[in-house]
Every structure is written in C-alpha cells, then in structure tokens.
Amino acid sequence: MRKLITLLAVITLFITAFAAEVDWLIEDTEGEKGGTMFWSTTTDPKTLNPAWASDNNSNMFINMFIASLLSKDEEAFYKKPYLAKSYEAVNAADGGMDLTFNLRKGLKWSDGTPLTSEDVRFTFEDIYFKKNMSVNGNDGFTDEDGNLPTIKVIDDYTVVFHYNKPMRVAIGSIGSTGILPKHKLGQYADDPVKFPQIWTLEQMDDLVASGPFIFKEYREGVRLVFEKNPYFFAKDKNGVQLPYLDEHICVIVQNAETEVLKFQAGELDFISVSAPTYVSLKEKESSLPYHTVIGSYVPGPTFVSFNFNSPKKEQRVWFRNVHFRKAVSYALNREAIIDSMLNGLGTPTYAPRVPGEPYYDKEFIDSLGYRYSLSKAKRELKEGGFTWGNDGKLYGPNGNLVQFDMVTNVSTTSWVEVGNILTDSLAKLGIEVNFRPLQFNTVVNNLMGGSFESVILRLSGETPDPNDGWNTYLLDGGLHFWNWSPEYLKDVNPDLLDPADYEVAEWERRIDEIYRLQKSELDDEKLRDMFEEWSNLEAQYMPMIYTFAQNSLLAVSDSLHLTSEELVPYRGVLWNIWTVWKDQ
Known part of the structure; x- marks a missing residue:
C-alpha cells in the first residue's frame, strides 16, 4: 500500500510539474466562468x-x-x-x-x-x-x-x-x-x-483538440455541441484558465427567418442579420434584452459568376465572352437592390475589394461606369456577336438560344433576391434564366465538381492581405472555379473538359503572375501597385460580377459579452472565442 501511495505521489508531482511548465497565453480580459452560449447556422459542415x-x-x-x-x-x-x-x-x-x-x-x-x-x-x-x-x-x-x-x-x-x-x-x-x-x-x-476521408462528421469520436473547445455532439440538421478543452493553454489576467464558457451550442436552422424568431424568443445569444431584419430589430431593442450593432462593409462582396468550362459546350462561348459578362453587369440594378432590399445599409461593388479597403482604386473603378443600363447591356451583346430573333430571344454567336441555370444558397435571402432581380432583368434582354435556389452544400458540390452553369455566392478572405485569395486567383488554384484547370478537373470530373478546349486569357495569366510575384515583394509601394492592378483587372474583365456589400450588422443578447463588438472586417463575430463570456 505504501508503494502505491508513493507511486501516486510521484505521478501527481510529475503532472503538477508538467502543468506548471505551460507557457500560458495571457489575455488582458476578465469575465465569468461557466454557462452555455447558443448561436446558429443554416448549414451543416461538410467535413x-x-x-x-x-x-x-x-x-x-x-x-x-x-x-x-x-x-x-x-x-x-x-x-x-x-x-x-x-x-x-x-x-x-x-x-x-x-x-x-x-x-x-x-x-x-x-x-x-x-x-x-x-x-x-x-x-x-x-x-x-x-x-x-x-x-x-x-x-x-x-x-x-x-x-x-x-x-x-x-x-x-x-x-x-x-x-x-x-x-x-x-x-x-x-x-x-x-x-x-x-x-x-x-x-x-x-x-x-x-x-481526405478521415475526420468526417461520422468520425467525431476520433477527433482531438488543441483549440479552446472539443466536439461533444453532432446531430445532422439539428445542432453541434462543443465543450471546453481542459488542456487549453490560455488564462485571463486574473489567472483563470480559458475558455470561460463551459460549452456552446450551434443550432442548425432552415433559414434566416427562423434565426430571427429564435433570437427574439431568447433561444440564441446573437445573430448576424440582413439589412431588413436589422431595421426591424433596431425598432424593438429598447424594450427587449438585446442590442444591435452596425459596422463597416462586409468584405468579400456577393457576386455572380459563370462557368467558362460549362458542361454545355455552347455556353462556354457565351461565358468566356467578356462582352456577355459586361452586359450582365449592366443589367444588374445594384442601386435599386441597396435601396429596396438593404434599406441603404450597403454599397454597390464592382471589384473584389469593397470601397474603403486598401488596394481599392476608386478612380479607375468609377471610370468603368458599370451602372444599370439595359441599353448599354444590349450594345455589349451586339459587340460580342449576339443577335435577337423575331421572337425577341437572344441567340449566341453560334446561333444557340441563350439560356442557362443559375443557382445559389436557398438560406441566404439576399442572394435569392439578387437572383430574382437579375433573372427578371435578363429576361428583358431575351435571356432565359432557370434560377434555382438550392441547399448550400449542393451548391458547393456543384461548384467544386465543375458541373454548375452560373452561381451567386460570396468569398470571404481570412485576413486583409489579398494573398489569402491565392487559391482562387492562381490558374491551378483549388478554388479557381470559373475556369477550372484540366489538372484539377481530371481528378474530380475528368469527362467535363477536353484540355484542347481549355482557354486562358491574357488578363487571367497576368493575375496568376501577380499572385506569384507578390509573395516576396517587400516594397510597400510596389505591392500596392500589384494589388491595385489585380483588383482593376478583376473589375474590368469580371470573372466574378460583383453586386453589393452590406454593412456588418449584429444583434446581441445583453447577457453575452463578446471579445469585441466592434465589427472589424475579416475578424469575425467570434474572434477570440475563448474570451467570450455570459452572465450567470
């Protein structure tokens, strides 16, 4: 018995000594330990x-x-x-x-x-x-x-x-x-x-964590539950080991409307909201235990994009034609969308950077003049070799009727509204659009498999450095979705594209070159010139036709204390989630 006690004492001393050796991350914060945070998403994770x-x-x-x-x-x-x-x-x-x-x-x-x-x-x-x-x-x-x-x-x-x-x-x-x-x-x-097949959603029991939380439970289409990681390496300024929260639960809801109802019922602690929802919540916040927050424009504006390597070969001729893409841009009434759909809480966008961000060349982008104009759209279509039949329908340079599918995430109301508005506008140009809002994971699968025709989405960067978009803008990047390389497609959809039918325009090659050169460019002025050129080429040739950027909008329960309620672009609402706490 004495030997066992001695052994246990040695083990305890070893564990204590090991624990004492941790080089803690000390956060300048103080909050209350315990509690559960409830939040939401409209989509299950894919992996x-x-x-x-x-x-x-x-x-x-x-x-x-x-x-x-x-x-x-x-x-x-x-x-x-x-x-x-x-x-x-x-x-x-x-x-x-x-x-x-x-x-x-x-x-x-x-x-x-x-x-x-x-x-x-x-x-x-x-x-x-x-x-x-x-x-x-x-x-x-x-x-x-x-x-x-x-x-x-x-x-x-x-x-x-x-x-x-x-x-x-x-x-x-x-x-x-x-x-x-x-x-x-x-x-x-x-x-x-x-x-690629490990750590799927069915293999949660095999996960190990180094971050603040551990997966505890997943129910498809219902919720994800996280509990605190007892080995997390951060403390607050009072020596309290983080995270503060015991657990947080992400509820999977069908749509944004359900999120709002759950938030108003006190079932969620915060929600990111659309502009119309923000206006409604703002009117009621004085009488309910929550408050609203408005921030700068959300980076990574919503866009419309076409598949240069569409499964339908006749569509490739249209989608690769810059005059066609310019016509679609002219047909999109961005100002009307912002006034009617966003209640003015947004801005038109024509480039991958939103106005006010670094590398946004306002003078050049304003000079492009892509404001709503169906007459200019018709002019671009004529220059691109398109014609109208006696039936008023638009026909491509090879005589094919211009019609295509357009998809987006059914749960993102603003994207659905853009699709409806653009479909109606393009119909006035004789273009038939089969607009189909789908589940988000279905949209992503079609995108990554190269089987889509056109799509409404947005990409959000990790940081303000445009380098984070390398996988989108390099020719062989893993998210260069509008013009997938034959090397990429041979692994995911080998029958889609004959390499002999693969085309890369000079502007696209230049963007690829910029993204390779900028990695080692240490001169700030030269770097600015490079990224402004990239942004301007994107705006001019429009592989993605940008639409609008909404202001960051948030509704937060008064009992929840986020690390910061200043909505800094690229940082995210749950920035430093290990310091988020809740009144007990």
Missing part, C-alpha cells in the same frame, strides 16, 4: 478535416478545436502568438529567410498527448507541402519560383522554416495553418486516397 475543408462553414467549426501557430490580432492579421509563444523572421546567410517558431511548453492535445514540434513538422512536411494532400494544394506555401521551404526541428519546442528568398507572406501562410496531430493522423501521411 472536420482541416486540410480538406473548402467552405467557410466547415472552417468556422474546425477553428473551434484546431489551433494554429498564430491567431488573428486586432486588425485581423495572423500575427498574434497562439500555439507559438514567439516567432522571428531573419535573413539567412544564403540570401534566403529563416522563419523560427517557438512553441509554448506544456502544450497537450485534448487526449493528453503532448503537442510538440514534431506535430508541426508532420503538418507541413507530410500533409500541406504535398501537392495532393489538401484541397488547395501547396501553392500557398511556395515562393514565386514554386519552391517550398525546408523544415528543421531544433527541439520539442523550436521549428525553423527556411526559404530560398525572403518571403513577405510566410508568417501568415505558415502561422494561420491549423496544426494536425501526428499521433492520430500520421498513418495517413502520403495517402491521398484515405486522408
């Missing part, structure tokens, strides 16, 4: 595998339980130490750059396994640096010449990434990538067939 998540909804949930080396700072750049206690980028002797990350001591996965430099090495060297082991490929980590960095593990807490040349984007690209557990996923290294 919980960080390397194979291609939609924002899945990534949002993954960020709850998988931590990265760095997290977003107050301006939404990945510069704040997280798993890494510190980091440093210095010029190397060979003219390149060494990027060193120093991990916090005492880090553990939620199953008690130590999290070390070997997990970092595994994450990059065995997964993300391999071309076919993630949905976006490895271009986000290469330099302008296509070279990947080498990795050197110094000890359990120190990892060095060596680039052949200085890399402006290395801190963000490496620092924002979720670190994966080698002890759980190491068996799938170099297996591009099995690896």
Whole structure:
C-alpha cells in the first residue's frame, strides 16, 4: 500500500510539474466562468478535416478545436502568438529567410498527448507541402519560383522554416495553418486516397483538440455541441484558465427567418442579420434584452459568376465572352437592390475589394461606369456577336438560344433576391434564366465538381492581405472555379473538359503572375501597385460580377459579452472565442 501511495505521489508531482511548465497565453480580459452560449447556422459542415475543408462553414467549426501557430490580432492579421509563444523572421546567410517558431511548453492535445514540434513538422512536411494532400494544394506555401521551404526541428519546442528568398507572406501562410496531430493522423501521411476521408462528421469520436473547445455532439440538421478543452493553454489576467464558457451550442436552422424568431424568443445569444431584419430589430431593442450593432462593409462582396468550362459546350462561348459578362453587369440594378432590399445599409461593388479597403482604386473603378443600363447591356451583346430573333430571344454567336441555370444558397435571402432581380432583368434582354435556389452544400458540390452553369455566392478572405485569395486567383488554384484547370478537373470530373478546349486569357495569366510575384515583394509601394492592378483587372474583365456589400450588422443578447463588438472586417463575430463570456 505504501508503494502505491508513493507511486501516486510521484505521478501527481510529475503532472503538477508538467502543468506548471505551460507557457500560458495571457489575455488582458476578465469575465465569468461557466454557462452555455447558443448561436446558429443554416448549414451543416461538410467535413472536420482541416486540410480538406473548402467552405467557410466547415472552417468556422474546425477553428473551434484546431489551433494554429498564430491567431488573428486586432486588425485581423495572423500575427498574434497562439500555439507559438514567439516567432522571428531573419535573413539567412544564403540570401534566403529563416522563419523560427517557438512553441509554448506544456502544450497537450485534448487526449493528453503532448503537442510538440514534431506535430508541426508532420503538418507541413507530410500533409500541406504535398501537392495532393489538401484541397488547395501547396501553392500557398511556395515562393514565386514554386519552391517550398525546408523544415528543421531544433527541439520539442523550436521549428525553423527556411526559404530560398525572403518571403513577405510566410508568417501568415505558415502561422494561420491549423496544426494536425501526428499521433492520430500520421498513418495517413502520403495517402491521398484515405486522408481526405478521415475526420468526417461520422468520425467525431476520433477527433482531438488543441483549440479552446472539443466536439461533444453532432446531430445532422439539428445542432453541434462543443465543450471546453481542459488542456487549453490560455488564462485571463486574473489567472483563470480559458475558455470561460463551459460549452456552446450551434443550432442548425432552415433559414434566416427562423434565426430571427429564435433570437427574439431568447433561444440564441446573437445573430448576424440582413439589412431588413436589422431595421426591424433596431425598432424593438429598447424594450427587449438585446442590442444591435452596425459596422463597416462586409468584405468579400456577393457576386455572380459563370462557368467558362460549362458542361454545355455552347455556353462556354457565351461565358468566356467578356462582352456577355459586361452586359450582365449592366443589367444588374445594384442601386435599386441597396435601396429596396438593404434599406441603404450597403454599397454597390464592382471589384473584389469593397470601397474603403486598401488596394481599392476608386478612380479607375468609377471610370468603368458599370451602372444599370439595359441599353448599354444590349450594345455589349451586339459587340460580342449576339443577335435577337423575331421572337425577341437572344441567340449566341453560334446561333444557340441563350439560356442557362443559375443557382445559389436557398438560406441566404439576399442572394435569392439578387437572383430574382437579375433573372427578371435578363429576361428583358431575351435571356432565359432557370434560377434555382438550392441547399448550400449542393451548391458547393456543384461548384467544386465543375458541373454548375452560373452561381451567386460570396468569398470571404481570412485576413486583409489579398494573398489569402491565392487559391482562387492562381490558374491551378483549388478554388479557381470559373475556369477550372484540366489538372484539377481530371481528378474530380475528368469527362467535363477536353484540355484542347481549355482557354486562358491574357488578363487571367497576368493575375496568376501577380499572385506569384507578390509573395516576396517587400516594397510597400510596389505591392500596392500589384494589388491595385489585380483588383482593376478583376473589375474590368469580371470573372466574378460583383453586386453589393452590406454593412456588418449584429444583434446581441445583453447577457453575452463578446471579445469585441466592434465589427472589424475579416475578424469575425467570434474572434477570440475563448474570451467570450455570459452572465450567470
């Protein structure tokens, strides 16, 4: 018995000593421990595998339980130490750059396994640096010449990434990538067939967490439940281990209207709202226990896009024709949408950056003059070789009747409204649109499989740095959906496109070139010129026809205390969720 007690004492001392070694992330905050936060989404996640998540909804949930080396700072750049206690980028002797990350001591996965430099090495060297082991490929980590960095593990807490040349984007690209557990996923290294199939929604019991929360329960179409990770490595300024919340529950609802009803009934603690909803909630907030918040324009404006490699070959001729795309832009009455649908709480958009953001060249974009005009739309169609028959219908350069499907997420009311307005407007030009609002995951599957004809969506960037859009704007990017490369399609839809029918315009090649060169551009003025050129080319040739950007709008229960209610673009409502707390 004495030996057992002695052994237990030694184990206790070891655990205590190990715990004391943790290099805690100290947050300058104080709140109340306990409680459950309720929030909502209209869509189930598609996967919980960080390397194979291609939609924002899945990534949002993954960020709850998988931590990265760095997290977003107050301006939404990945510069704040997280798993890494510190980091440093210095010029190397060979003219390149060494990027060193120093991990916090005492880090553990939620199953008690130590999290070390070997997990970092595994994450990059065995997964993300391999071309076919993630949905976006490895271009986000290469330099302008296509070279990947080498990795050197110094000890359990120190990892060095060596680039052949200085890399402006290395801190963000490496620092924002979720670190994966080698002890759980190491068996799938170099297996591009099995690896995408692990950590599905049916495999929640196999997940381990390094972030603030752990998955506890998932019921398809009903809810996702998260509980606090007891090994999370952050404390507040009073020494209280974070997160404050015991759990949070994300309810899956059918549509935004249901979200509002649940919020007003006190079943949800906050909701992001549309402009019409904001006006209604604003009128009632003085008599109910909630308040509303209005912020700047939401980055990543809504767009309409066409598939240059549509399954219907006659459509490829139209969709690749810039005059056709300009005509659609002229046919979209953005100002009417903002006045009638957004109650003025938004702005027309014609470029990937919203007005007021860096790299938005207002003078050039205003000079394009894409304001609503059906007469200008008809002129563009004529210049593009389109004609009208005696029946008033529009026919393409090859004599085919111009008609196509357009899809969007049925749960996003504003996208559905844009589709309805544009369908009516295009009908006045003799164009037949079969507009079909669908479930979001169906839309994404059609998009990623190259089987869509046209779509209404929006892309949201991770940070204010346009480099985060590399997978969209590189020709071989994993989200270059309007003109999928033959290399991409051969793996997902090999019968869709004959490589001989693949076309890349000069403007598209130039954007690809900009995105490769900007990675290592350290001169701020040259970088600004590059990204303004990219934005202007997007606005001029419109692979995505941008529509509007709404103001950030939020309704929050008075009992919920977010980390910040200042709606900073790119940061997100649940920024630093581990410091969110609720009145008990």
